[in-house]
Amino acid sequence: MVTVRTVIALAAAKQWQIHQMDVFNAFLQGDLNEEVYMELPLGFVHQSEQGLVCRLTNSKPVGAPIELNKKLTTTEFDLHFSPADKHDKLLKDPGVYQKLIGRLLYLTITRPDIAFSVQLLSQFMHSPKTSHMDATMRVVRYIKQSPGLGIFMTSAVDNQLKAYCDADWASCPNNRKSITGYIVTYGESLISWKSKKQSTISRSSAEEEYRSLASTVAEIKIQLGLVQPVYLNTSEQPADLLTKDLTCAQHRYLLTKLGMKNVFHTPSLREDVEQLTKCAAVD
Template sequence: MGNDNFAVKKLKEYLHSTFHIQDLRPPKYFLGIEIARSDQGISLSQRKFIMEIISETGLSGCRPTIIPIEQNAKLTSVEYDTGTSSSSDDPLLKDPSGYQRLVGKLIYLTMTRPDICYAVQTLSQFMHSPKQSHMNAALKIVRYLNTCPGLGILLSRKCNMKMTAYCDADYATCPMSRRSITGFCIKFGESLLSWKTKKQSTVSLSSAEAEYRTMAKTVCEIVWLRGLLQDLEARVEGPTTLFCDNDSALKLAANPVLHERTKHIEVDCHFT
C-alpha cells in the first residue's frame, strides 16, 4: 500500500518481472470478503461466506434470532462440570470436528462482523471438548447471521481525521477462571478501524482494575494504529479521545498520585 502512484507502479513492474504476477485492478472479492465502492465509501462484507455457513448447517429456513448469544449465558467446560452436574443433561459431542469447523469459520467472519466478536470468543474456548450446549450456542449465532447476512463494515469517505476509542470490561464474567473480558473499538472519523474482545490474562481484583486493564490495552492499540497511519502519511488530528464508563478507572488513569494502587497491575503490551 502507498500514496505514491509512481512508486506503486514501479513495484508492480518489478514483481511482474520476477514472479509473473497479474494486476487485478481494484479488488471486488478477496479471500471471502466482498468489496463494494460507492460515493459513500468502501463497503466490506462476507455475505457469500455467511450464506455458505447457513447452507452447511442446514439453517436456511430457520427462524432468525435478534441476538447472537444470551445475555447471561454461562458456558462451562467439562472439567468445571465434573461433580456438579449430570453429563446426560449436556453430553460431549461425539465428533467435535463439526463444531471446530463452524467456530473456525465464525472467527474468520469477525473481520467484518464485530457484532459477533463477544459470542465467538466465548465459544472458541471450548474447541477441544465441546458439549451440546456449545454447539447450540454456535448455531444460535448462525441464526442471528441469517437475520441480515449482507451486514458489514463501511469505510466512509467522510473523515474528519480524528480518532476516537471506546472500551469496556465485563468484570469476572468467566465462571471457570473468574477472569474479566476486555472489549474495545476504535474509530477513525466515521469508520470503524479496529475492534477486539478477549479474556484478560490475569484475574482482576475489582471492576476498577478490570476497566483499568482494558483502558491500557486499548491505549496500546491506539499507539500502534497512530504509528501505522503516520507511516502511511495519514495525519491524525489532535489526541485520541478514549471513552470509559468507570469513574474509578478514570481517576486512576488521570491521577499520578494513585500510582501505588496500580503498580501491581501488569498489562501485556508489546511494540515493534
C-alpha cells in the first residue's frame, strides 16, 4: 500500500489522470433495515437475569480512539499483580474480539489515526478480556463519528520526502518495551506510517529514540548520510499519534498536520472552536 499511496501522491502533484475501477459488493453496501440484537457481554448481566439481549441503537461518539492514560494488561500480568478491576475477566468467545481487531487492522491501511490504538489492542488477541473489548468498542465509536475521514493527496507539492519519528519509552506495562512511530510524507501528502512495539527493551530514552530513527531510515531506504535530523517540539510532533494516547484537542490538531480530510463533513470554524473547547473541558 505504500507504493500505491506514493503513486497517487505523484499523480496529484503532476496532475496526472488516474482511472479507478470499483467493485461493489451488495452484502457489504446494502441497507440494514432489520433490528439487530446481541448477547450481553460477560459481567453485564446477573445470574438471575438470564436470557436478556441488547438492541442495537446509536452509540455515543468519542473524540479520540483510546482513553488518555489507559493501561491495558495481559492475563499473565494480572497473575503477578492485582488487577485494578476484579470484574475484568476473560471473554467467553475470543473469536468475536479477534474478528473485530482483524477488521480494524484492515482499516489502518487508510486510517493512520487509529494505528496506535489498533496495534495496542492486537497484542491481546490470544486471551482478550472485558477491558480489551471495551477499549475496542471505543475505537469503533471514534470511527463512527467520522466515517469519511481519510488521506488527502494534494497537488501542491514541493517534491521533498519528509519523515517524522518518535518513541514512547517503556510505555507498555506488561514488558516495559517502547513504542516506535514514524510518518513519511511526499510534500504534504502522507504515504507511509507505522506504529509498532520495539523488539527489545531500551535502557534509556536516548536508546529508544535511536531505535525509532533507525526504523524510519530503513523505511525510506536511503543512506544515513542523506538524512538531516531536525528537532521538533513535542506539541508539533505528528508521530505522537502513533506512539501514545493523546488528549482530544491534541489528537484533532495533529490530524490536521497529516492533511487528513473528512469527505462527509463541511468545515465550520464555529463548530471546530466549540468542539475543541468541549474536548479541553473534558480532558
